[in-house]
Amino acid sequence: MDQTTEWMRLTAAELNARAAAGALVIIPVASLEQHGPHLATGVDILCATAVAARTAAIIAAAGEPVVVTPCIWTGLAEHHMEFGGTVTLDYDAFAAVIRGVVRSAARCGFKRVMLLNGHGGNAEAVAVAASELATEFGIAVAAGTYWHMIGDAFAPILEAQPSVMHACEAETSMIMAISPASIRREKLAEAHGPHTTRVEGQPSALYRRRSFRAISESGVIGDARLATVEKGERLLDTAAERIAAMLRNPALW
Template identity: 75%
Template sequence: MASETEIEWMRLTFAELNARAAEGAIVIVPVASLEQHGPHLATGVDILCATAVAQRTARRLAAAGRPVVVMPCVWTGLAEHHVAFGGTVTLDFSTFSALLKGVVRSAARAGFRRVMLLNGHGGNAEAVAVVAGECQVELGIAVAAGTYWHLVGDGFAPILERQSTVLHACEAETSMVMALMPAAVRPGRLAEAHGPHSTRPEGQPAAMIRRRSFREMTESGVIGDARSASAAKGEALLETASTIIAEELSRERLWT
């Protein structure tokens, strides 16, 4: 039956989801943002990439016999640092936290006991981790959290030419969008799609977090250099991410 191979929550019936819950399925919740991505990319980059990584990861898990289901993407998050460019939607932390908790709580009430908040926006990273921890205490289920390129570690470095991991509207993100939705790329603006390779001013330690408006750091809205992006790189990045993350989520020790 088609429902046995379907991994998207919204495409399954309540009875089919009840069966997945009874099997101990992992629920993957992609979490993203709707925000500026330079002169060459549409604003939905994080939604596209987080959803694609989540779904490809789930398909790998399902192919290995691991029950899994993917929620629709939580499409907005914490993006105040992009607002000055325009085209950005952002929430405050209390609203974002309440939204994520409502999603996880709903999964728990539907019988699921294992949830992965798979983040695809740098500005959400710390918040998603905090929410996951609070959900575990409040709901008594296993809730993991991680940003997909952090979970990949150095796995992206061999694929990229001008950077080692995901930055912003960069070689990596542009390549993935080229692979996923070419119409969301403006090729005529790629020549402008470059900027500094860090959001930290000189002297700020890597371990110190202080958010600044991207307007203060990059004229283009880009961190990194998208000019060497390609669809082939994007496909390789997506496959690498889904392979590594599926391996991580398959480890029973994570959930016990």
């Protein structure tokens, strides 16, 4: 991440100046959880942080002030617990962590916050948090899950799926680009599973989370065997470009 946009590498005085200049604060939100036999548990942290960093770089290059906080690294991952290797919070604790970070940004003088989510299990919770915290703190708070925000933009890049699934072609490709040491390549042959978490007849708008252990023997949704570094770079750049354009829209704020 460019240190000129990374909150933890800026001094308090530098952050105060960013706040006075109307900087946008991007808060990556993720999860620490199983990602099949071939990926380390920090996939969502790495991907959310990378998308946030690339998004901020585009905004900064356009001459607009922006800072990115460290990632909120744990979220709602109960549906992965049966595999082990997973850390989860309950909703109240998760909402409290988000509230504390956003409240701190508001107290530092920032008026615009983006909760940039990188874990499917958090999607509804961050949306609710954005609405409640905007009202509570009197600032503009937006929220979205990066692959949901960009619609079908990932589809032309991927071979066997339209967007992000789990430990899949998309996530594995991005990790190949971000953190090759987080991949166990000798396990890639096992890294495939069903292409949906829904039972037959369940529409996307009907929510019923089940343990991934009951859905996928490998813990994978999709097929990681099709992953490549080139796909990963294109996915990350596409997400950043689309999201930066959204966040630069003054009408949003």
